[in-house]
Structures are given as C-alpha cells and as structure tokens.
Amino acid sequence: MxxxxxxxxxxxxxxxxxxxxxxxxxxxxxxxxxxxxxxxxxxxxxxxxxxxFTQFGTNLMSVQPGKSQTHGAPLGGINTTRPLSIDDAIALQRAAWVRLTDPMVQGNAEIKHGTRTRRITLYGVGHRFPDALQMKVASGQFLPDDDPRSARAFAVLGSKVARELFAGAQPLGAHVRIGSERYIVVGVMAPKGQMLGFDLDDTAYIPVGRALDMFNREGLMEIHVVHEPTAPVEEVVASIKQVLGARHGGEDFTIITQQQMLDxxxxxxxxxxxxxxxxxxxxxxxxxxxxxxxxxxxxxxxxxxxxxxxxxxxxxxxxxxxxxxxxxxxxxxxxxxxxxxxxxxxxxxxxxxxxxxxxxxxxxxxxxxxxxxxxxxxxxxxxxxxxxxxxxxxxxxxx
Structure with missing residues (x-):
C-alpha cells in the first residue's frame, strides 16, 4: 500500500x-x-x-538592613547589628561607580487638610528620590536639598492624594497635617499608577529625618543606589560592601540588585x-x-x-x-x-x-x-x- x-x-x-x-x-x-x-x-x-520593575531603571540597587543568609527576603531588624542610617546613605555616594543614593523609610500615616482626612502610604526620602526611581513632579518641585537629618517641614503629594484632599483647588503652598506636624506642600507628583497591587499615587513624601522621628525608627528601611549604566554590577556591589563594611565593622546588610529581584x-x-x-x-x-x-x-x-x-x-x-x-x-x-x-x-x-x-x-x-x-x-x-x-x-x- x-x-x-x-x-x-x-x-x-x-x-x-x-x-x-x-x-x-x-x-x-x-x-x-x-x-x-x-x-x-x-x-x-x-x-x-x-x-x-524596569520602569524604575535598570541600574538600581537596594541596600537593606540585616544580613540575609538565604535567597529569601532580608531578615531586617531581627538580625541587624547596626541599622542603616542617613550617614550610611551619604557615605555610599563615595563608592565606585555610584551615581546617587537616596535613603528611604516607609509607613502609614493620616494626612489632613481642612475637613478632609485620608490614610496614605508615607515615604521619608531624600531630595534625589525622583532621580533614583525615575519619577516625575507634575507641579511645583520635589523636596529641596536640605540636610536630610534636619530638613524643613515640606511635603510632596501623590496625584491621588492631592486630588482627594484639595478637590481641584491649588495644593501648592497649602498646609497639611501629617501625624502631629504641619507641612507645607511644595509639589505634586505625576500619576504613576499601580505596581504589583500598590497604588503609587496614594502617597506623600516628606524628609527622611522627619519620617524616622514620626515612625520612631532607629534606622532606614533601605537605601536606593543608582550606579552608572555601564558599570560592572559585581564591582559596584563589592564597592558598596567595602564602604558599608568599614562603617559597620562587618557585613550586616543585604544588597539586592535589580537582576536578583527579576530572577x-x-x-x-x-x-x-x-x-x-x-x-x-x-x-x-x-x-x-x-x-x-x-x-x-x-x-x-x-x-x-x-x-x-x-x-x-x-x-x-x-x-x-x-x-x-x-x-x-x-x-x-x-x-x-x-x-x-x-x-x-x-x-x-x-x-x-x-x-x-x-x-x-x-x-x-x-x-x-x-x-x-x-x-x-x-x-x-x-x-x-x-x-x-x-x-x-x-x-x-x-x-
């Protein structure tokens, strides 16, 4: 056949x-x-x-407190010999290939303007935060270049927070109460949308030193490090370890590269x-x-x-x-x-x-x-x- x-x-x-x-x-x-x-x-x-993840750039690293012994999340304050400080973030600017650093602490807080009150995610950051995470200011400006340890009471609002609190009115120059302190609004961020379920517009930003006092924290949650795009990642990590290790007397921190997060x-x-x-x-x-x-x-x-x-x-x-x-x-x-x-x-x-x-x-x-x-x-x-x-x-x- x-x-x-x-x-x-x-x-x-x-x-x-x-x-x-x-x-x-x-x-x-x-x-x-x-x-x-x-x-x-x-x-x-x-x-x-x-x-x-890549919307924040491809040359971003995160330094977090605590030495992680596995490939899981860092142990944070449980195993930290010395917390990360604002001075650590400033010192890391001297590391090889590093373009900028920005300290960060995060928490929830109540923000109030007039009779309107809203519960938001509050970030304590430095003035280079928009450059570190490639975020833009829609109106006004971001936090000024003050000493982050004793910065003035300025705040920048996320687009949703500004819309909900001011209902179309001009927020720049207005006062808002965050926690028990009054802040002057100096800027409003451009809409960013959501990332993995987190609304990046329902936020506000204040100087990191004031946020540490508000949340009664001893140290930072993380330090954002932006390195040169062409830099060898291994050399950048080694340089960060050298600078922080000398300050802390050992490696009691975890460096997470963007590639590790993606992996x-x-x-x-x-x-x-x-x-x-x-x-x-x-x-x-x-x-x-x-x-x-x-x-x-x-x-x-x-x-x-x-x-x-x-x-x-x-x-x-x-x-x-x-x-x-x-x-x-x-x-x-x-x-x-x-x-x-x-x-x-x-x-x-x-x-x-x-x-x-x-x-x-x-x-x-x-x-x-x-x-x-x-x-x-x-x-x-x-x-x-x-x-x-x-x-x-x-x-x-x-x-």
Missing part, C-alpha cells in the same frame, strides 16, 4: 464516523486550548513583572507557567484515553474489514500502520483545533480585558501539539497491535 493510499484510507475511516471523530478530537482540543490559555496568562504575567520573580512565574501547562497536560492524557477507547471500539466494529484487507494481501505491519496513522491524525486534528481555540480565547481576553497580561508562548504551543500527536500515537498502539494480530479467516467470519 502506497503512502497516498494510506492517507486516503485513514481520512475515509475518520470521515465515515464524523461524530465519533469530532468527540475524540474534542478531548485533545480542550487539552491544547487549556495549555495555550494558561501558559499565555503565565507568560503575560512574566512580561508584566519585568516591565513593572526571583522569574523563577516563581516560570514554575507557575510550568504548573498550569502540566494541568493542561492532564487534559491531554484524558484526550488520549478517549482516543484509546474509540480505537478499541473501532477494531471490534471493523473486524470484517480487517479480515478483508488481510485476505487481499495487507500485511500485519500494514494493518498496524493503518491504525497508528488514524490515531496520530485524530490527535493532530484535535491539536490544531486546540491551537485555534486557545489562541482565539487568548486574543479575545486581551481585547476584552486590556489590563490582563496575555502573551502566547508559541514554544509551549508547538510542544503541546507535539505532545498531542505523541499521546495519540501512544493511545493507538494497543488497538493497532490487536488489529494486526487478528486471524484473517476468523476476522472474515465476523459480522
């Missing part, structure tokens, strides 16, 4: 039982569509996280993507069981046909290939349908919910199609062997 005859015979067998073929292919199609859709969301989240999130999201792909793989196995069932039934129904083929000269090997080709083609059809279905749903999701990050990883799609064909081939082995082993005379007697 020629290959063309094999293909025609296989197609004829599938089209002769359209409903059964469609139901068998549907099981594989659902599995492929699940793989495409779930991995598309996972891949989209991966791109989303990278974009969220951690990348590992998590890769694991998530693999997990959801595995869930889709289970659906493929279910589809394979369906193919196995259908072909087993087909062998019993087509026993006389198999006997006739053997009688006219078809070898056992040829009968085996006929059923394997049928199983493989059935899985391939279901796989293609699943690719179209999954890609279509992912496209509709992207149009209906633009905020939902959806990006189809075509490598996973091709792998899923390959797995589908392999599952169909594996599912067709047992029925094909059974068909090939039928005795021609006994098969011809079957009704």
């Amino acid at each position: 020629r290959h063309a005859d094999l293909a025609r015979f296989t197609l004829a067998s599938l089209t002769a039982h359209r409903m059964r073929t469609a139901l068998s292919a549907l099981g594989v199609a659902v599995g492929i569509a699940a793989v495409i859709l779930l991995t598309a969301i996972g891949e989209g989240l991966h791109h989303y996280v990278i974009a969220e 951690v999130f990348g590992t998590i999201l890769d694991t998530l993507t693999f997990a959801v792909a595995a869930i889709g793989g289970i659906s493929l196995l279910v589809g394979g069981v369906g193919i196995l069932t259908i072909l087993t039934i087909a062998v019993s129904e087509r026993t006389a046909e198999i006997g006739l083929l053997r009688a006219i000269g078809a070898t056992r090997q040829r009968i085996l290939w006929l059923f394997l080709a049928e199983a493989t083609l059935l899985a391939a059809i279901g796989g293609v349908a699943g690719l179209v279905l999954g890609g279509g749903i992912a496209g509709l999701l992207k149009l209906a919910v633009p905020a939902l990050p959806v990006s189809i990883p075509w490598l996973y799609a091709l792998l899923a199609e390959g797995v589908a064909v392999s599952v169909g081939l594996a599912a067709g082995v047992a029925p094909a062997i059974h068909a090939a082993r039928l005795d021609p005379l006994e098969a011809l007697r079957a009704e």
Whole structure:
C-alpha cells in the first residue's frame, strides 16, 4: 500500500464516523486550548513583572538592613547589628561607580487638610528620590536639598492624594497635617499608577529625618543606589560592601540588585507557567484515553474489514500502520483545533480585558501539539497491535 493510499484510507475511516471523530478530537482540543490559555496568562504575567520593575531603571540597587543568609527576603531588624542610617546613605555616594543614593523609610500615616482626612502610604526620602526611581513632579518641585537629618517641614503629594484632599483647588503652598506636624506642600507628583497591587499615587513624601522621628525608627528601611549604566554590577556591589563594611565593622546588610529581584520573580512565574501547562497536560492524557477507547471500539466494529484487507494481501505491519496513522491524525486534528481555540480565547481576553497580561508562548504551543500527536500515537498502539494480530479467516467470519 502506497503512502497516498494510506492517507486516503485513514481520512475515509475518520470521515465515515464524523461524530465519533469530532468527540475524540474534542478531548485533545480542550487539552491544547487549556495549555495555550494558561501558559499565555503565565507568560503575560512574566512580561508584566519585568516591565513593572524596569520602569524604575535598570541600574538600581537596594541596600537593606540585616544580613540575609538565604535567597529569601532580608531578615531586617531581627538580625541587624547596626541599622542603616542617613550617614550610611551619604557615605555610599563615595563608592565606585555610584551615581546617587537616596535613603528611604516607609509607613502609614493620616494626612489632613481642612475637613478632609485620608490614610496614605508615607515615604521619608531624600531630595534625589525622583532621580533614583525615575519619577516625575507634575507641579511645583520635589523636596529641596536640605540636610536630610534636619530638613524643613515640606511635603510632596501623590496625584491621588492631592486630588482627594484639595478637590481641584491649588495644593501648592497649602498646609497639611501629617501625624502631629504641619507641612507645607511644595509639589505634586505625576500619576504613576499601580505596581504589583500598590497604588503609587496614594502617597506623600516628606524628609527622611522627619519620617524616622514620626515612625520612631532607629534606622532606614533601605537605601536606593543608582550606579552608572555601564558599570560592572559585581564591582559596584563589592564597592558598596567595602564602604558599608568599614562603617559597620562587618557585613550586616543585604544588597539586592535589580537582576536578583527579576530572577526571583522569574523563577516563581516560570514554575507557575510550568504548573498550569502540566494541568493542561492532564487534559491531554484524558484526550488520549478517549482516543484509546474509540480505537478499541473501532477494531471490534471493523473486524470484517480487517479480515478483508488481510485476505487481499495487507500485511500485519500494514494493518498496524493503518491504525497508528488514524490515531496520530485524530490527535493532530484535535491539536490544531486546540491551537485555534486557545489562541482565539487568548486574543479575545486581551481585547476584552486590556489590563490582563496575555502573551502566547508559541514554544509551549508547538510542544503541546507535539505532545498531542505523541499521546495519540501512544493511545493507538494497543488497538493497532490487536488489529494486526487478528486471524484473517476468523476476522472474515465476523459480522
């Protein structure tokens, strides 16, 4: 039997039982569509996280108190010999390749103007904070270049805070009460949106020294370090360790590079993507069981046909290939349908919910199609062997 005859015979067998073929292919199609859709969301989240972090620049580092002994989060004040201070942030400006540093402390506070009160995220920072995190001031200016240890009572508001407290009025020059102190508003930040669930516009910024007193903290939460873009990251880290180590008498701090943060999130999201792909793989196995069932039934129904083929000269090997080709083609059809279905749903999701990050990883799609064909081939082995082993005379007697 020629290959063309094999293909025609296989197609004829599938089209002769359209409903059964469609139901068998549907099981594989659902599995492929699940793989495409779930991995598309996972891949989209991966791109989303990278974009969220790189919006602050690619040459940003964070120095946090406490020595982390694992790849997890820093231990903070639990294992800190000496807290990070404003003087540490100033000293780090002397480190090699460092362009600027900015100390930061964060907490929640109540801000009030007139009869309006709002609970916000309050940041105590230095005057280089917008340069460190690539944020812009929409009106007015950022905190002036005062001594951060004894700065004047100035505040800069996030766009949402300014809108909610002043309701369209001009906030510049107005007084607001943050905690128990009064501050003069000198600027309003440009809208920044949300990052990983945190609203960057529902914030206010005051001098870091005043924030330390307000929150009754001994040290900073972190120091932002911006280095030269072309600088070797390892040398920058070594220089920071040398400067801070000399001041602290040891390495009681943790340096986190942006690449380390991206690697951690990348590992998590890769694991998530693999997990959801595995869930889709289970659906493929279910589809394979369906193919196995259908072909087993087909062998019993087509026993006389198999006997006739053997009688006219078809070898056992040829009968085996006929059923394997049928199983493989059935899985391939279901796989293609699943690719179209999954890609279509992912496209509709992207149009209906633009905020939902959806990006189809075509490598996973091709792998899923390959797995589908392999599952169909594996599912067709047992029925094909059974068909090939039928005795021609006994098969011809079957009704």
